[in-house]
Amino acid sequence: MEKADILIRGCIILPMDRKEIIENGALAIKDGKIAFVGKSVAATNIEAEKEINAKGKVAMPGLINGHTHLPMTLFRGIAEDQPLNTWLRKTIWPLEAKLKAEDVYAGALLGCLEMIKSGTTCFADMYFHEDMVAKAVEKSGLRGVLAQGIIESEHKLLGAVTLRKSVNFAKKFHGYANGRVRTMLGPHATYSCSSNLLKKVKKKSAELNVGVQIHLAESKVVFKEFEKKHGLCEIEFLDKIGFLNERVLAAHCIDLSEEDMHILSKRGVNVVHVPVANMKLGEGAAKVKDLMDLGVNVCLGTDGPASNNTLDMFETMKIAALLQKHTYRDPTVLPAYEVLKMATINSAKALGLTKEIGSIEVGKKADLILVDLSKPHLKPLHNIYAGLVYAVHGNDVDTVIVDGKILMENKQVKGLDERVIMENAQKATLRLLSR
């Protein structure tokens, strides 16, 4: 190998493409990609511009958040302990109607900062003014798969306008920020988009060869109302109109029937499990084990910070494991390694980025994190997988690299002014509340 850009030595490496641990490992990064993964002793002849001694740390793929609405950082904690419908109609939707592009940028950048500090390197996002989220991705150095929201709510014109915007966004921003931005289309949900609109979304998705993000079976009440109205449940309905395929990223998927799960499996739909928001809103739990047993690719998401209230994927991993064991009343369900896969390699697949991210393999993009294990709550470390899922939290992340660029090192975020970002988000919120 020619001279590397970055050489990391002395760490434990979890490649996550296979259940193997490399003790005293080294990895080299060249031109934004992983150029070497192996034992430190095999890397003695590698020279690099920058060397990182990572003794006492674990290197793993950066976490990939499969479902969020980043600008909702602005609403963190604004309406608490309320039912989904009240929460949406009384607080969230009225505020969203007043949101301006500059607010979305301020909220999204705050979210990017929070994600960097807690070890997330890529995320799927759906919102309005999504171009502002793309700009926050560009500024922050993160990777994002972004969708401009499509919503109809029985107003055909609104549906047409938001579809056009979503398509334009998908065209314009696919490959933005040196390729760190990819795009999808973002139909909000089955109950807020008509079958005609959803069919158009499907057609456009095929034409543009981009994925589709959608909320699916998020709420018991809505699910039942939908079934009553259409004579079919949400999943059957989408299947009937030919909407479901391997390009679909479906968030939530709570309490599905066996039949529904078979449909998702047959169509190759990717499911994003969102345990924290589902529990917080009292909506129930996805049956992740059953879905996985049927071969469905299930990944993990935090949802927006207004219903979580953080973007900490380490926390989400722990709660996902706990919730599945609780749901099946079986502690052997969803063991730690499987949870780590959900937040890395499964999420990469769900976002259509299997070949590029989700594991530490030569040739993949250098999106990875170092987690500092030298902390009291991580000692002793009998089991690295259990440590990462059940004991690590976002704050234990020490170093974050995306596309071969160091975004945080020794807990110091580079190229972003934390204080200014926090202040700007605060100001945006005050402006919004005074409108």
Place this chain on the structure above:
Amino acid sequence: MEKADILIRGCIILPMDRKEIIENGALAIKDGKIAFVGKSVAATNIEAEKEINAKGKVAMPGLINGHTHLPMTLFRGIAEDQPLNTWLRKTIWPLEAKLKAEDVYAGALLGCLEMIKSGTTCFADMYFHEDMVAKAVEKSGLRGVLAQGIIESEHKLLGAVTLRKSVNFAKKFHGYANGRVRTMLGPHATYSCSSNLLKKVKKKSAELNVGVQIHLAESKVVFKEFEKKHGLCEIEFLDKIGFLNERVLAAHCIDLSEEDMHILSKRGVNVVHVPVANMKLGEGAAKVKDLMDLGVNVCLGTDGPASNNTLDMFETMKIAALLQKHTYRDPTVLPAYEVLKMATINSAKALGLTKEIGSIEVGKKADLILVDLSKPHLKPLHNIYAGLVYAVHGNDVDTVIVDGKILMENKQVKGLDERVIMENAQKATLRLLSR
């Protein structure tokens, strides 16, 4: 007031004895007690040895962990994703049989360090070699309510010996470490102690005027087996032998019948809800709302780090709230402020320390923490209670004061060598595993 020892200014204060927030508050500490609580402007004439500018921070009572087994830090992650019975019989009990006093000390001190760093100032603990836990409490500066475990397992002699040890411990260590150690008796569980033994425990508890820590309704399987064997469920059985009263601290209390909950209410039993371990072991959930509606005092605990895997009470607060909303499928259940009460004032009551700790009130012991709010994941802060329960984690704790003594300031732990404590725990584990 004479000159104070410590004056803290400029913070938000959550007193927790009432639902009130003091903005730009100040509090003064004198001789280990809280001497002033109010607005900063009302404290301008207070002089102090030591002043802390706490702008951007919130001052609240230190968290109180109602149920743990501190030395089990040594087993953190050692047996994962297994059923309770396998976990206990194949790994935990065989290892515990080989534990020596020095190991218990090393594990307990590691646990104390972890608790200080995550904002816990007092804890209830039940284990063997509990004198070593008392010594770790003395060394660390924390406060603890400790019980030497009593176990019979159908060996009468074992029951008699462990009862005697528990009584001796309770006598000898009550008031140890300048009063920071209080003691209880520690009968392990209904299924591991006979009715005769439990009656003796009750008598001794009354004689010594100390509380009793017990595991109650922790496991579905055990619960059913017990009922089959005795014709009464665990709670009815304990009530029949006159065991239940307001001195009892009962951990777990999963899936109780209405009848059982009425008994606990009538007898004034204190319940410790242990959400993380219960979920992780797939055992179910306590019905906290129903218990509270019946007037039962319910507090929060982490359980030992072998089944959690941390001692982070902030994490436990969030998961407690989520689990109750999930259990009742109702997001209005257990709002954030109630959860904060569980981890502070309710825990203080459960541990028999209502008059001394659990709130920031003049005359109470100065056991309090400062939480740093100037972090991306805590911005903006629309709701302080929601922020503390749903977004703060242990690592956001900045300063910890117990008995008026600063144990951590600006995240620097005082008087303990973190590296040495972590190394000693690691060594103890290796010794144990090689025995």
